[in-house]
Amino acid sequence: MSDTAPKEKTIVIEIPEAVGVFDSFADLQAAIYDLRAAGFSRYDISMLGDEEVLREKLGSAYWRSRDLEDDPHAPRAAFVSEEAIGELEGAIAGGFFFLGSAIAWAALLTPLSTLAASIAAVAIGGTPGAVIGSILARRVGKHHKDYYQHQIENGGILLWVRVADPERRDVAVKILQGHSGKDVHVHDWSE
Structure with a gap:
């Protein structure tokens, strides 16, 4: 060394x-x-x-x-x-979707909010969270694959x-x- x-x-x-x-x-x-x-x-x-x-x-x-x-x-x-990594990826993606949806629900649970507006807000609020969560989850999976690939390349x-x-x-x-x-x-x- x-x-x-x-x-x-x-x-x-x-x-x-x-x-x-x-x-x-x-x-x-x-x-x-x-x-x-x-x-x-x-x-x-x-x-x-x-x-x-x-x-x-x-x-x-x-x-x-x-x-x-x-x-x-x-x-x-x-x-x-791989199963544990898959579970982690799912938890990250799902957690961000849930967080975005929960924030949207909390903001729209007012007496003036309609059901249609609330559903639309959840869809709009949850989608960016799901996208962010998916991107972060892919990074976790890629890091895991790169870890093994790097070792294979080195013997x-x-x-x-x-x-x-x-x-x-x-x-x-x-x-x-x-x-x-x-x-x-x-x-x-x-x-």
């Missing part, structure tokens, strides 16, 4: 960790779902942090997945499923799984390899 990378203390614990690199989000997601079904906690599963965090922690050095597989300084992040999506005993280690390795994980191996520590 770069000499310009900030030096900070990294806490390493003596629990083995399985590592795998994935060339597609679909394979990664399938592996994570199988790990969860096999009893691994979401707290045992981590991924590489996003590009901004990588720059903060490792400096401006060019990185490849293979360089970070066994690096205790590699920043970690939790896995976020693959990294996945680490804490494996406290030999039986769990074997299960994790088998799942990672079964979903096209490359360079699957175990190191004796985890962050």
